[in-house]
Amino acid sequence: MKLVKLNKEEFKKFADKHEQITFHQTKEWGNLKSKNNWTPYYIGLKEKDEIKAGALILAKNIPIINKKIFYSPRGFLIDYNNKQLLTEFTTEIKKLLKKENGILLKIDPYIEYQERDNNGQIVENGHNNKGAYQNLVKLGYKHFGFNLMQDTLQPRWMHVIEINNRTEDQIQQDMESKTRQILRKNEKAGITTREITKEELPIFKEIMEKTSDRREFIDRPLSYYESMWDSLHDSGIMKIMIAEIDFNKFKKNTNEELITTEKNLKERIYKHDNKLLKMNEKKYLSNNKQDEETINRLNKQLEKIEEYKKIYGNKKTLGGILFLIYGNEVLSLYGGTDDNLMQFQSAYTVHYAGIKYAIDHKYKRYNFYGITGNFNKDNPLYGLYLFKKSFGGHVVELIGEFDLIISPFWYHMYNLAFKTYHNIKLIKKKISK
Numbered sequence: 001m002k003l004v005k006l007n008k009e010e011f012k013k014f015a016d017k018h019e020q021i022t023f024h025q026t027k028e029w030g031n032l033k034s035k036n037n038w039t040p041y042y043i044g045l046k047e048k049d050e051i052k053a054g055a056l057i058l059a060k061n062i063p064i065i066n067k068k069i070f071y072s073p074r075g076f077l078i079d080y081n082n083k084q085l086l087t088e089f090t091t092e093i094k095k096l097l098k099k100e101n102g103i104l105l106k107i108d109p110y111i112e113y114q115e116r117d118n119n120g121q122i123v124e125n126g127h128n129n130k131g132a133y134q135n136l137v138k139l140g141y142k143h144f145g146f147n148l149m150q151d152t153l154q155p156r157w158m159h160v161i162e163i164n165n166r167t168e169d170q171i172q173q174d175m176e177s178k179t180r181q182i183l184r185k186n187e188k189a190g191i192t193t194r195e196i197t198k199e200e201l202p203i204f205k206e207i208m209e210k211t212s213d214r215r216e217f218i219d220r221p222l223s224y225y226e227s228m229w230d231s232l233h234d235s236g237i238m239k240i241m242i243a244e245i246d247f248n249k250f251k252k253n254t255n256e257e258l259i260t261t262e263k264n265l266k267e268r269i270y271k272h273d274n275k276l277l278k279m280n281e282k283k284y285l286s287n288n289k290q291d292e293e294t295i296n297r298l299n300k301q302l303e304k305i306e307e308y309k310k311i312y313g314n315k316k317t318l319g320g321i322l323f324l325i326y327g328n329e330v331l332s333l334y335g336g337t338d339d340n341l342m343q344f345q346s347a348y349t350v351h352y353a354g355i356k357y358a359i360d361h362k363y364k365r366y367n368f369y370g371i372t373g374n375f376n377k378d379n380p381l382y383g384l385y386l387f388k389k390s391f392g393g394h395v396v397e398l399i400g401e402f403d404l405i406i407s408p409f410w411y412h413m414y415n416l417a418f419k420t421y422h423n424i425k426l427i428k429k430k431i432s433k
Contacts (some may be wrong), residue, residue: 001047001098003092006054011042014051015077016327020110023237024073024154025056033058038071044098045089053078053089059100063146067101067410074110074154080132080399090139094406103414107144108154109399113146116395120375120385133399148373149381152401155370159385160329161393162365163358171355174392179348186349188257190249191318193353195242199214201225204240204320212338225322229330232324241353242320243346247309251302258298265291318346323354329365330358351391366393371421373397 006014008027015021023029030040037060044054055075059068080086097105113133115126118130137143147156161171172180196203205222212219232238265288271277272284308316321335332354337346351368368388372381373395379385405411 001045001052001088001092002043003043003089003096006042006044006051008042010051010056011044011056014044015056018054018077019171019328020074020077020328022074022329023232023324023331024110025075025077026237026326027056028232028235028237029073030056030058032115032228035227035231037061039069043093045085045092053085057093057105059102062103062414065410067103067407067414068097069103069414070097070100070105070406071153072105072107075107076109077131080111080129080135083135083138086135090404092382094404096127097406103410104406105404106153106401107141107404108152108156108401111399113399116397118392118394119388120373120395129399136399136402141404144401144403146373146400150370150372154401156398156400157371157373157395159368159371159388159393160365160366160396160397161355161358161391163355163362163418164364165362167360168356168359169391171359176392178391179390182348183275183352186344186346188250188253189344190246190253191243191344191346191349192246193241193243193350196242196320198226198229198273200242200311201229201240203242203317205320207242207317207320207336207338208334210339214339237324237326239323239325239357240320241323241350243318243350243353245316245341245344245346246314247305247312247316248314251305254298254301254305258295258302261291261294261298265295316341318344319350321347321350321354323357325357325363328364329367330354330361330363330365332369347387355391368393371395 008030012027015025018025027040027042030042034040038058039060041059042054043057044051046052054077055072055074057070057072059070061068076085076089078089093105109132111129111132112127114128114130115123117123133143144152161174163171190347202222205219205225208219228238231387268279268291270282272279317338317377318341319337321337322333324331324333332351335350336346355366357363367392371385371388372379374381375385376382403411
């Protein structure tokens with residue numbers, strides 16, 4: 001077998017048929033990264049004219065030393081349990097990267113380490129890829145450990161819902177009752193979702209900016225989202241969905257519920273007082289009290305809606321999510337909400353729109369993406385896991401991040417420089433506080 005460089009179309013034809021394909025291993029992703037000073041290589045291990053394994057590998061030049069670092073995002077596209085194939089692929093890649101003045105090749109394969117349930121517990125007698133892990137380690141790939149937090153290039157822990165031709169009703173049955181209630185409540189409040197246009201990217205940018213301020217992370221510039229759009233949107237890989245509230249619809253639905261509740265209360269009292277219907281007195285009083293509380297709540301809600309209309313007008317964007325869609329899944333990459341209107345919990349509605357898209361377009365799963373592998377209640381990110389868990393599905397633990405060292409000396413020097421750079425950044429951050 002021989003390792004060769006492939007053209008984009010030849011690579012796409014092979015990659016799209018592979019069970020591990022994601023947006024990370026596409027020509028569109030390679031095009032996007034090329035705008036950020038990465039050079040894409042499309043390679044394949046061929047036996048005669050048949051590609052047995054392949055990968056998109058990104059290269060970044062380090063000008064001072066005239067060396068390169070390489071990264072295959074969520075690659076390779078290979079059977080990691082086939083040690084002979086993996087050995088030959090690795091040997092040939094090392095030869096290629098040595099010629100290209102490579103220091104290292106980083107990979108983070110898109111395969112599960114061991115099967116887990118919705119609570120993050122290991123499934124007894126479940127499937128695993130421990131053999132694949134052992135194969136990589138034996139071939140000299142340096143593993144970065146089974147980390148629990150989000151401290152790798154890509155999340156090692158995810159939460160997913162398996163669609164697999166299930167209906168919307170079947171998906172809803174796996175959700176917690178609270179999640180279904182919030183979705184119904186949001187529908188009554190006039191919250192809907194739609195896909196934005198490129199001209200509306202500043203709307204999403206504003207959402208992410210507010211979210212980054214609240215969560216204390218650095219948001220990307222608008223130009224980054226524009227670059228993503230130009231590289232990924234027209235091919236159908238990227239969609240941005242936003243949630244909007246229509247205050248007029250919210251008011252209409254609230255008024256209708258108020259009229260119905262007042263009518264039910266009035267009729268119940270009339271039938272009770274005129275002895276037209278035999279009633280349990282305790283239940284009668286309880287129902288009346290419940291209706292009176294609902295009427296009071298709805299009247300206050302109408303007052304609040306008028307306040308919202310004065311501040312925001314008839315419609316307001318509540319939040320949004322950037323989805324990446326390819327291969328077998330719909331993936332929620334990142335998103336946010338307007339911190340002034342978080343009480344509407346619009347994230348539930350936008351995620352559900354993504355789930356429905358996956359159902360309608362026959363994708364195998366919906367991926368909420370990153371969580372942590374620490375399922376203790378004192379974990380500061382435990383709430384993020386609980387939110388995603390409430391939709392049903394299960395935890396996915398990926399195999400992790402590996403470095404294939406091409407030049408041991410320069411690898412050591414690179415890591416030393418990298419640690420120094422990050423320590424300086426931490427010091428600057430502390431000083432600026």
